[in-house]
Amino acid sequence: MDAELRYDARGLIPAVVQDATTGAVLMVAWMNAAALRLTQASGEAHFWSRSRGALWHKGATSGNVQRVREIRYDCDGDTLLLLVDPAGPACHTGAMSCFYRTLAVGQAGDEGV
C-alpha cells in the first residue's frame, strides 16, 4: 500500500535493483508514485529520471527492460528493492551492473582507489 511508503520532499523514493537470479545489485534509481504504479501495473521497471525530469521506462530504447518479479520495501518505508530479470546490461556503459568500480577498504580513506 502506497500509504506505507515515505517519499522524500521531491516526491521520490530510491529503488535498488537486484538480479533475481544472480543476486547482483545492478543499479539504484529513483521512483515517484507514478513510476511505481507503472512498474506494478506493467511488471517492468519504470523510474523517474532526475536529470531529464521525466518518467523513464528502463530499456524502452536499449531493449534492456527489467522484468520485475518482486518489489520489497524497507522497515521505515523509504527505500524500495526490486528483484528483476534483466533482458541485458543495466548500465549505460554496457556493464551488467553499474557498480563495477571499487574503493579501497582497510586503509586511510585518502588513499582510496
Place this chain on the structure above:
Amino acid sequence: MDAELRYDARGLIPAVVQDATTGAVLMVAWMNAAALRLTQASGEAHFWSRSRGALWHKGATSGNVQRVREIRYDCDGDTLLLLVDPAGPACHTGAMSCFYRTLAVGQAGDEGV
C-alpha cells in the same frame, strides 16, 4: 578517490549494504565523507544518521557490526554498494534484512499489498 564520488546537496550519498555471502540486500543508509573515511579506515560500516544528525557506527550498541569486504560505487558516482559480513541482523526489528515486506506486482498499483 573521493573526487569521483558525487555527494548530494546535504553532503550525503546513499549506501546499499549487501551480505557478501548470501547476496541478500540488508539495508540502505546514508554516508557523508567522514562516515566513508571511518568505514574505509576501520573496515566496519559507519553511516550518517539523518534522524539523529550524527555519525553512526552500525552495531556499536547492538553488537551487529558489519565487516566490510568491499566498497563499490556506481557509474555516475552517486551511490555506494558495501559487501559485508554482518555479525547479526541488519534491521532494528531483528530481521536479517530491512526489506522483509513486499508490494504487489502485475496489477494496478492501488491494490498494492
